[in-house]
Amino acid sequence: MSALISDLSFILSYAVPVMIALMLVSLGGLFSESSGVINIALDGIMIMGGFIGALLVLYVGDALDMPTQLRVVMALVGGAVAGMLFSAAHAFASIHMNANQIISATALNLFAPALAVFTARTVGGTERINISDTYRLNIPLLDDIPVLGPLLFERAYLSTFVGIAVLVIVTFIFYKTRLGLRLRSTGENPQASESLGIDVYRMRYFGVMASGFLGGLGGAAYLISFDNRFNGDFLGLGFLGLAIMISGQWKPIRIFIFAFLFALMRVIANLHDSIGVLGNIGLSSEFYRLLPYAFTLIILAFFSKESQAPASLGEPYDQEKR
């Protein structure tokens, strides 16, 4: 029994930070899609956030000889801002230029890893940016709470608390504020929203750039908690964020739940050999990695009729179309 508990807390100590990163990216997708713009550029945005975060931690952090947690804050803020600025390119193309939203997003997805690897190799000689892996911290007092204490407050990451705060704020904005209502109505029926005095263009810029902000934040969070050898790529984690958003049917709390489940799969894929029970089952990593995507496909196939996706998703806004 105690072996099981130690296995469980071992898995969770990795799954929680991954969940936070995935949830942030997925909530980012939620913002963009709620405003009516598909954002499959999340993968590229996440990479950009991680990339800028890594550069800041390594070069600026070293140059100023910053304390560890301040570096984390800098990486998170820098990554989020970088993601937001990067997503502006997608916003501009898809909102003002009537561009195909999938194509402009694909361009961003190809651009970010290429730029990251190009810069890393030009600056440091190799495509890998190594940052330190000592960003865990203990929260005094709170880590003495039984069960929850060791789980959440012992050897935790700052990003975990940021992520939980973001979840609360996003849920609040979404359901309890005028902004959230306007955002959602823009995605459902932009023409009707415009007639009620909502600036559709502005709402969509807000949606896409907020998604860039959260996507970049998610990338930086993943970098400092799970991927301290940044390779210019997060192995499709941004698309996994998209899968979470769909499986969670565009609802923040469900997104949180699926982020946890899919993060668990991801972590088990990496660690199952060192976990007694799972090692004995003998399924391969590839199987666990595949599961979230296959699950999302099944959700799509069987529940597409009841889909909660915003109605005007993917359509460029045309004022003359009423």
Add this chain to the structure above:
Amino acid sequence: MNKIWEFIDKKPNSISVLSSIAAVIFGLIFGFILMLIVSPGTAASGFATILFGPFSDLRNIGFLLHYAAPIILTGLSVAFAFKTGLFNIGASGQLTVGAFFGLYVGVNWDFLGPVHWIVALLAAAVGGAIWGGITGLLKAYRNVNEVVSSIMLNYVSLYLVNLLILNFIYAGRSEAMRPVASARIPSGFMDTIFAGSPANIGIFIALLIAAILHIVLNYTTFGFELKSVGESRTAAKYAGIKEKRSIVFSFLIAGAIAGIAGGLMYLVGDRSFRINEQIIEQGFTGIAIALLGLSSPIGVILAGLFYGSIMRGGDAAQRFVREEIVEIIIAVIIYFSALSLFAKQFIGNIVTQKMKEKPKEPSKEGESR
């Protein structure tokens, strides 16, 4: 200047061609600026190598053709889907599954003798078609957006094929990673012309498929039906076309073409399938090629050759600049081709205005006389 407007007015397609060329130029300028920032000293020579290096000798041209062949096919796959009103972002997945089918036949069925490579290539087409077909079925019968399902299927294929390759191809015989000699795409006379390069008849297979697609889309009832569904699903339905079946067929064909691309990439002696954690990028570049080529077979061939040439140029320029510069250039080109719809409307508006103004001119001339 007026002559240009008249020309564009008569041939509206020329705007699209111009905007494709403009996208390429913008991409190249962006790349050049980046190179100037990184290493001002070698930027010019590096840039020249990317552009002209591939044409320096026949060996380099052989490489160019070898790189271009699968890209032309994924481009055709995306372009064919575009023509029938569908967005095939899943070419990567179809290519990956096709590669597995091709490799399975290529490694195991050596009893086939001289037709071995043909069967292996057809198997790759079948694999790709199955994978594309799933997207088509989901779209037609469950109303699932093809972009979303393709993204999921890309990742499912990545991990599934890794699993299958490990269990059925690498299992216990790491030597068998590459297909046996009889399953490799024959080099024909290409290895004598382009000595020292891996060029094979792949480029001709790509050209042949481009020609077939052109005929099917433009000269057959079947192709007409597929295109009509692309124009308007409801209108096609009321015209008596089985629109659901058409969607599935479109994706079967698009998948098969991408599958053949997978066959061309891995039914060779010089490259083996890597167990990877990343999606094979050729599927995404196919989107760029289809866009630049305006979804027409000839355009796709030209865009594919251009891509092959800057890929080879990137190889050659490695002593000046990191090869990722080529991927950056491609990404910027895609971004600008995404903007080209706006450019088209913009130029289109100017042209209509100019044409409205034009009738006044003769009368002015008349007055002066």
